[in-house]
Amino acid sequence: MASKLSMVVVLLFHVLLALKLEPSEARTWIKVGYWYSGSDFPMSGINSSLFTHLIYAFAAVNSSSYELSVSSSERSYYSTFTETVKKKNPSITTLLSIGGGDANYSVLSTLVSSYSHRNSFIQSSIKLARLNGFQGLDLCWVSANTSSDMSNLAILFQEWRVAVNSEAATNQLILTAAVHYSPDLEDSSFPIDSIKNNLDWVHVLGYDYYTPQRSKFTGAHAALYNPSSNANTDYGIKAWIRSGLSASKLVLGLPFYGYAWTLVNPSKDNSIGAPAIGPAITKGGALSYKYINGYIQKYGAGSDVVYNAAYVAKYCVIGSIWIGFDDAEIVRLKVSYAKEKGLLGYFVWQVSLDDNWSLSLAAAKEEESDHENRLRLLLIIFLPLSLTIMLIALGVCYLKRKLLKTNGTTSTSAPDNDAPHLQVFSFSNIQAATNNFSSENKLGEGGFGPVYKGKLNGGQENSSEKTLKIVHSRTSGV
Numbered sequence: 001m002a003s004k005l006s007m008v009v010v011l012l013f014h015v016l017l018a019l020k021l022e023p024s025e026a027r028t029w030i031k032v033g034y035w036y037s038g039s040d041f042p043m044s045g046i047n048s049s050l051f052t053h054l055i056y057a058f059a060a061v062n063s064s065s066y067e068l069s070v071s072s073s074e075r076s077y078y079s080t081f082t083e084t085v086k087k088k089n090p091s092i093t094t095l096l097s098i099g100g101g102d103a104n105y106s107v108l109s110t111l112v113s114s115y116s117h118r119n120s121f122i123q124s125s126i127k128l129a130r131l132n133g134f135q136g137l138d139l140c141w142v143s144a145n146t147s148s149d150m151s152n153l154a155i156l157f158q159e160w161r162v163a164v165n166s167e168a169a170t171n172q173l174i175l176t177a178a179v180h181y182s183p184d185l186e187d188s189s190f191p192i193d194s195i196k197n198n199l200d201w202v203h204v205l206g207y208d209y210y211t212p213q214r215s216k217f218t219g220a221h222a223a224l225y226n227p228s229s230n231a232n233t234d235y236g237i238k239a240w241i242r243s244g245l246s247a248s249k250l251v252l253g254l255p256f257y258g259y260a261w262t263l264v265n266p267s268k269d270n271s272i273g274a275p276a277i278g279p280a281i282t283k284g285g286a287l288s289y290k291y292i293n294g295y296i297q298k299y300g301a302g303s304d305v306v307y308n309a310a311y312v313a314k315y316c317v318i319g320s321i322w323i324g325f326d327d328a329e330i331v332r333l334k335v336s337y338a339k340e341k342g343l344l345g346y347f348v349w350q351v352s353l354d355d356n357w358s359l360s361l362a363a364a365k366e367e368e369s370d371h372e373n374r375l376r377l378l379l380i381i382f383l384p385l386s387l388t389i390m391l392i393a394l395g396v397c398y399l400k401r402k403l404l405k406t407n408g409t410t411s412t413s414a415p416d417n418d419a420p421h422l423q424v425f426s427f428s429n430i431q432a433a434t435n436n437f438s439s440e441n442k443l444g445e446g447g448f449g450p451v452y453k454g455k456l457n458g459g460q461e462n463s464s465e466k467t468l469k470i471v472h473s474r475t476s477g478v
């Protein structure tokens, strides 16, 4: 009897494993926020509790010494960042990002091409990080575009790793880089092996697929999917994984900004791909989520925000202005995509573009709700299932005893005889049954059905929006 029950317990444990519900499954999941020092948003205002990592952007490289250069006006920012953001969340990890969209291409290209330049860079980066309490370094060189840039980058990562490993035995600096949405560029591709061996993870820039300056048609600038082009996040993520980089080294980018186009003929064609004249509202058309929310409140009363499920993208049309952007719902869908694909986490560019933390909160909550769902699933399936199985086991045991008694045998059951009865609850049977359940549950999360319309609610007006320097980088594109 005891052996039977213990087998049932073992069996249930396997069921738990199959369901991936065991409580010990604490997969690492990171929530990264970039803070751009050029924004007028104070670092003390960052809601650190919504993130696991915060990145100071950006340190510049001195064009003659190839060391990191810190202007005197910025020195106090560097030295107080870590301390400041840890006040609201002591367990936050901080990184220093180097480069950025405005970094001088030829300076970085020259830097990576020579051993002595790389060495100056590496030594100064470690020194600056340690001096200011940063726990990691991030290279954001998004204009690297030749095969020699890429092979030199491979060497830089390798030398950086060696330097970081020898610098400290414990609490080694984290090394990361920002990369294009896909590893393959026009004439080159990112050095996968070196990334794999030397970096802790990469920040995948899943945005800027279309911009009003480059495209005379409205575009879903951060589409998760795209029925008519490879310029989409799902394509890029799959390309990274196919090239050999583990999904657990990929961190998905969420843009907290959108783009505004001026339509050619708003009443005739105002969907994704509609003819456009160029950028609207700002010079390049880039707008923070906060601004977009306020703008819709102010001018778009009654106008609809359209969700296109084929792209997983939203836009709204106000007069002749077409604005594509990610709201909390899109953010949730992308975070759940990142989890489904087994990525390491997500990063946001950048924290100050959010509207009262609503997008950061949506991203962080998606994580939590996922945990809650699993816990609920655990209770809903596991408890009744285990009770049922135990009852059946008891029943079988009882019947068997009765049978043995009527046969005149008095010996208690031998373990060998017990085994066949457990066939009823074979592992594969239960696995099949329960897997069925869990995939059903998964389906409910996505629901990428047909296009529907929804009214935007909430959001508040903010007229004094100045932070239009919001674009991380120009990356890929069409």
Ligand SMILES: *[C@@H]1O[C@H](CO)[C@@H](O)[C@H](O)[C@H]1NC(C)=O
Pocket (backbone or CB within 6 Å): 047, 049, 050, 356, 357
């Ligand atoms: C900061 O984030 C927490 C969730 O971690 C949230 O409860 C709180 O409202 C946020 N604070 C502000 C000022 O939005």
Ligand SMILES: *[C@@H]1O[C@H](CO)[C@@H](O)[C@H](O)[C@H]1NC(C)=O
Pocket (backbone or CB within 6 Å): 062, 063, 064, 065, 069, 070
């Ligand atoms: C760059 O480094 C050189 C040599 O160390 C120094 O003279 C110069 O002032 C630095 N430039 C900046 C902008 O920090």
Ligand SMILES: *[C@@H]1O[C@H](CO)[C@@H](O)[C@H](O)[C@H]1NC(C)=O
Pocket (backbone or CB within 6 Å): 063, 104, 105, 106, 107
């Ligand atoms: C980039 O740096 C190089 C070398 O210092 C300089 O000659 C060039 O003008 C810079 N380019 C830009 C766009 O600033």
Ligand SMILES: *[C@@H]1O[C@H](CO)[C@@H](O)[C@H](O)[C@H]1NC(C)=O
Pocket (backbone or CB within 6 Å): 105, 143, 144, 145, 146, 187
């Ligand atoms: C690489 O990018 C730089 C800066 O954006 C540009 O000047 C250069 O022409 C590009 N090179 C190639 C081969 O595309």
Ligand SMILES: *[C@@H]1O[C@H](CO)[C@@H](O)[C@H](O)[C@H]1NC(C)=O
Pocket (backbone or CB within 6 Å): 356, 460
């Ligand atoms: C910001 O969000 C919090 C909840 O996260 C809410 O309590 C607060 O009223 C909001 N503030 C403004 C100014 O909308």
